[in-house]
Amino acid sequence: MSDAKILDAKIPEGPVQDKWTSHKFNMKLVNPANKRKHTVIVVGTGLAGASAAASLGELGYNVLNFCIQDSPRRAHSVAAQGGINAAKNYQNDGDSVYRLFYDTVKGGDFRAREANVHRLAEVSTSIIDQCAAQGVPFAREYGGTLANRSFGGAQVSRTFYARGQTGQQLLLGAYGALMRQVEAGSVKLFPRREMLDLVKVDDLARGIICRNLVSGELERYAADAVLLCTGGYSTVFYLSTNAVNCNATAAWRCYKRGAYFANPCFTQIHPTCIPRMGETQSKLTLMSESLRNDGRVWVPLKKGDDRKPSDIPENERDYYLETKYPAFGNLVPRDIASRSAKEVCDEGRGVGPTGYAVYLDFGDAINRLGKEAIRQRYGNLFSMYHEITGDDPYETPMMIYPAPHYTMGGLWVDYNLMTTVDGLFALGEANFSDHGSNRLGASALMQGLSDGYFVIPYTLGNYIASTSMKAVDTDAPEFDQVEKEVQEYIDNLMSMDGDKTADEYHRQLGNIMIDKVGMSRDTEGLNWALEEIPKIREEFWKNLRIPGDAKDYNKELEKAGRVADFLELGELMARDALERNESCGGHFRVESQDEEGEAKRDDENYCHAAAWRYLGLGDTPELVKEPLHYENVIPSTRSYK
Amino acid sequence: MKINLKIWRQSGPDAPGRLVDYSIDGIDQSQSFLEMLDTLNEKIIKDGGEPVAFESDCREGICGNCGLVINGVAHGEKGACTTCEVRMRSFQDGDTVTIEPFRAKAFPIIKDLVINRSAFDRIMAKGGYVAVNTGSAQDANLLPVHKDAAEAAMDSAACIGCGACVAACPNASASLFVGAKISQYTWLPQGQVERSTRALGMVKQMDAEGFGDCSNHAECEAACPKEISIANISRMRREYTKALFAEQGS
Ligand SMILES: Cc1cc2nc3c(=O)[nH]c(=O)nc-3n(C[C@H](O)[C@H](O)[C@H](O)COP(=O)(O)OP(=O)(O)OC[C@H]3O[C@@H](n4cnc5c(N)ncnc54)[C@H](O)[C@@H]3O)c2cc1C
Ligand code: FES
Numbered sequence: 001m002s003d004a005k006i007l008d009a010k011i012p013e014g015p016v017q018d019k020w021t022s023h024k025f026n027m028k029l030v031n032p033a034n035k036r037k038h039t040v041i042v043v044g045t046g047l048a049g050a051s052a053a054a055s056l057g058e059l060g061y062n063v064l065n066f067c068i069q070d071s072p073r074r075a076h077s078v079a080a081q082g083g084i085n086a087a088k089n090y091q092n093d094g095d096s097v098y099r100l101f102y103d104t105v106k107g108g109d110f111r112a113r114e115a116n117v118h119r120l121a122e123v124s125t126s127i128i129d130q131c132a133a134q135g136v137p138f139a140r141e142y143g144g145t146l147a148n149r150s151f152g153g154a155q156v157s158r159t160f161y162a163r164g165q166t167g168q169q170l171l172l173g174a175y176g177a178l179m180r181q182v183e184a185g186s187v188k189l190f191p192r193r194e195m196l197d198l199v200k201v202d203d204l205a206r207g208i209i210c211r212n213l214v215s216g217e218l219e220r221y222a223a224d225a226v227l228l229c230t231g232g233y234s235t236v237f238y239l240s241t242n243a244v245n246c247n248a249t250a251a252w253r254c255y256k257r258g259a260y261f262a263n264p265c266f267t268q269i270h271p272t273c274i275p276r277m278g279e280t281q282s283k284l285t286l287m288s289e290s291l292r293n294d295g296r297v298w299v300p301l302k303k304g305d306d307r308k309p310s311d312i313p314e315n316e317r318d319y320y321l322e323t324k325y326p327a328f329g330n331l332v333p334r335d336i337a338s339r340s341a342k343e344v345c346d347e348g349r350g351v352g353p354t355g356y357a358v359y360l361d362f363g364d365a366i367n368r369l370g371k372e373a374i375r376q377r378y379g380n381l382f383s384m385y386h387e388i389t390g391d392d393p394y395e396t397p398m399m400i401y402p403a404p405h406y407t408m409g410g411l412w413v414d415y416n417l418m419t420t421v422d423g424l425f426a427l428g429e430a431n432f433s434d435h436g437s438n439r440l441g442a443s444a445l446m447q448g449l450s451d452g453y454f455v456i457p458y459t460l461g462n463y464i465a466s467t468s469m470k471a472v473d474t475d476a477p478e479f480d481q482v483e484k485e486v487q488e489y490i491d492n493l494m495s496m497d498g499d500k501t502a503d504e505y506h507r508q509l510g511n512i513m514i515d516k517v518g519m520s521r522d523t524e525g526l527n528w529a530l531e532e533i534p535k536i537r538e539e540f541w542k543n544l545r546i547p548g549d550a551k552d553y554n555k556e557l558e559k560a561g562r563v564a565d566f567l568e569l570g571e572l573m574a575r576d577a578l579e580r581n582e583s584c585g586g587h588f589r590v591e592s593q594d595e596e597g598e599a600k601r602d603d604e605n606y607c608h609a610a611a612w613r614y615l616g617l618g619d620t621p622e623l624v625k626e627p628l629h630y631e632n633v634i635p636s637t638r639s640y641k
Numbered sequence: 642m643k644i645n646l647k648i649w650r651q652s653g654p655d656a657p658g659r660l661v662d663y664s665i666d667g668i669d670q671s672q673s674f675l676e677m678l679d680t681l682n683e684k685i686i687k688d689g690g691e692p693v694a695f696e697s698d699c700r701e702g703i704c705g706n707c708g709l710v711i712n713g714v715a716h717g718e719k720g721a722c723t724t725c726e727v728r729m730r731s732f733q734d735g736d737t738v739t740i741e742p743f744r745a746k747a748f749p750i751i752k753d754l755v756i757n758r759s760a761f762d763r764i765m766a767k768g769g770y771v772a773v774n775t776g777s778a779q780d781a782n783l784l785p786v787h788k789d790a791a792e793a794a795m796d797s798a799a800c801i802g803c804g805a806c807v808a809a810c811p812n813a814s815a816s817l818f819v820g821a822k823i824s825q826y827t828w829l830p831q832g833q834v835e836r837s838t839r840a841l842g843m844v845k846q847m848d849a850e851g852f853g854d855c856s857n858h859a860e861c862e863a864a865c866p867k868e869i870s871i872a873n874i875s876r877m878r879r880e881y882t883k884a885l886f887a888e889q890g891s
Binding site for chain 1: 700767774784
């Protein structure tokens with residue numbers, strides 16, 4: 001561990017409430033007239049990327065903004081449904097910045113950095129103001145004020161929403177701000193580009209290599225800083241609720257250039273998704289968590305009971321959440337609901353064609369409240385379910401099963417959102433900083449916009465103002481070198497002429513990941529995964545088939561590059577999960593549970609962020625720890641009994 | 642079940658294109674339409690061919706990335722859904738299905754079923770927003786918005802920018818897309834200041850991109866996966882005319 005960089009989170013001094021305020025004052029500013037001389041690369045146009053690019057453009061920086069889709073408006077953030085949290089306390093129900101801070105630290109099961117979380121809670125209120133001013137059509141009360149709902153078991157109503165399309169509307173707001181800067185000339189857009197590598201000059205991040213996804217040509221871009229806003233990596237599991245093009249490639253290539261990857265094993269598996277129905281399925285659809293408010297979760301008491309649900313009498317059903325967690329019942333937190341579903345299915349009591357599904361039954365609610373009331377509450381969701389599965393949930397119970405949904409892990413960043421590579425920043429789901437080992441519902445949108453609108457405009461300025469760097473353009477030898485490496489990599493991928501497709505390898509990896517590195521993890525399974533994944537990787541690099549030409553629009557080449565990275569990231573996730581021999585948040589180690597089978601956290605040994613440092617392909621990466629200190633929220637055990 | 646396909650293949654923007662026949666067996670009712678195409682592509686690759694290029698991302702009807710003309714109808718005959726939401730359940734064993742890209746002069750083909758819709762971004766750049774810099778907003782509740790107005794704005798804002806309206810329109814007009822954005826802001830107090838410049842800027846850019854005029858066929862409304870009403874187009878016309886007069890008068 002000797003030559004490893006010390007992980008200095010650069011947390012400002014002072015009480016947690018004052019840190020951000022005093023830090024903002026202490027940071028250096030870039031002279032307004034000089035800003036346009038500084039080029040900033042923003043990779044990604046989701047909530048984090050679009051808000052950052054727009055805000056930096058407004059400040060006068062020269063921004064280059066990249067995304068893989070044909071338009072920035074299609075970034076995966078568009079799919080978020082439920083809402084966005086903010087400590088406005090408009091409902092007068094006892095919310096406050098401190099309470100949102102507290103809930104987030106506790107919800108993250110004491111594995112997030114207090115200072116970051118407090119800042120997030122502080123700026124949350126400005127996010128809502130900003131988005132409302134942009135004309136985001138948030139839900140309103142009759143008096144015209146903003147409406148709120150309580151989300152994901154929160155005890156206060158602090159979630160703002162725009163029907164079931166909150167992510168879409170927030171993204172269109174940020175996209176609008178971005179397009180305004182495009183029109184003003186401060187932001188230049190590069191859609192249909194995939195960042196494939198990072199270029200460092202004098203150890204500072206100074207540019208990127210992209211593949212133009214239409215022409216297939218490699219392109220170079222130089223800048224004074226690079227912002228990675230490239231989202232999460234749930235698609236490492238192949239089947240997830242994420243959009244099919246979500247990937248880890250940009251973050252992974254930066255990891256290989258010296259950015260540490262923190263807590264890769266912290267993933268969130270969402271309990272209420274439509275189960276997998278067949279071999280060729282390409283993604284899993286999230287059903288709103290709100291369904292658990294009225295639906296009752298059950299499986300047959302007997303193993304292998306394949307009667308129709310309506311033929312199974314009441315006394316032969318196991319409402320396992322209600323029995324195990326009488327206080328919270330069907331409303332237990334996401335990780336507990338997910339794990340319990342897996343347990344009963346592993347016991348052989350799962351339902352549906354694959355045996356990996358549980359019932360979510362609205363029969364009682366319909367009897368109690370009437371079909372109409374249920375239709376009003378969940379009409380849209382019921383018809384969506386009907387459409388996808390062909391089953392009518394008014395007549396027969398829904399079937400649900402957990403699905404990978406969000407990744408709390410990501411590139412390690414300090415308080416300023418800078419990675420261990422100077423000049424390389426990570427924002428949004430791509431970083432690891434705010435959610436610890438479990439993210440609360442409606443907090444990802446908040447974090448993406450906080451990072452982009454309100455944090456990076458300050459911390460980036462400070463970096464630029466306090467770093468001396470030489471002028472660099474894309475003719476620099478460093479660009480030649482990295483581009484050459486990328487070209488060789490692509491040539492290798494194209495050259496195999498094997499007989500399996502990238503998707504086949506992806507599915508193979510996904511099966512291992514969900515089985516051994518999914519909802520519950522144990523030493524044996526993780527060790528097995530650590531042996532199997534490299535074998536698949538080896539075969540991949542011998543037997544992959546990519547049709548067509550690299551210098552052309554080529555989806556198979558795109559996919560192959562992403563799968564190649566997942567085949568490395570998956571291994572790191574297993575390694576991280578094995579190293580962390582405790583259960584916390586979304587990470588459940590079978591070896592670390594109490595007598596009642598509940599997760600047991602181990603603060604003595606694991607109260608740290610685990611950041612991994614790349615040492616070369618095939619070499620075991622080095623674990624570098626950032627110890628976490630809790631000065632305000634004292635670690636306690638979660639209990640939902 | 643077995644499905645026969647006629648798919649538009651075109652190797653590049655300037656290459657000639659044609660419908661190519663395929664047939665694929667073993668398709669399951671539970672598959673989505675795009676999963677059927679995934680299965681076809683896997684088979685083509687194994688047979689040494691080049692897969693059909695098409696786009697998708699969210700695969701749940703919100704990103705607007707997918708968009709195919711299925712049997713002559715943008716996003717398929719079912720209506721009120723995107724291509725990725727079409728399920729194979731709605732087809733029968735032995736059906737022949739024709740698949741083509743969204744066609745319009747302003748949406749040039751890149752390859753096979755993939756088109757270039759960047760014209761939409763350029764239209765949005767001309768005013769599809771409220772000009773407010775980060776950090777300059779007042780407390781959100783200081784600007785009340787009538788619930789009905791917020792709902793109406795949301796109805797228009799639901800547009801996913803897929804371009805089905807353009808593909809469905811005999812004139813390849815983008816009026817529903819542009820009308821929806823302009824309308825969203827007419828409902829909201831935030832949108833008032835730039836009301837005229839927005840209408841002028843967006844409509845002029847739409848024309849400059851080579852989209853056709855609207856002649857009230859209402860095919861766009863029928864094809865819209867988000868059921869956006871053509872009332873948005875009338876509102877756009879009013880806004881544009883008012884703005885023109887104001888511009889000329891000033
Ligand atoms: C179905 C669903 C529902 C959700 N609902 C909620 C909710 O209600 N509330 C909530 O708070 N959170 C929710 N989330 C989580 C939340 O949506 C995401 O965490 C968040 O939107 C991520 O935003 P982002 O800006 O970090 O990344 P993304 O939105 O994923 O954007 C990533 C961007 O990076 C670009 N990119 C990626 N790789 C490259 C590359 N190599 N080169 C160039 N560009 C690249 C992409 O093109 C894209 O523009 C939900 C998630 C899902 C899947
Ligand atoms: S893939 Fe997103 S709308 Fe169809």
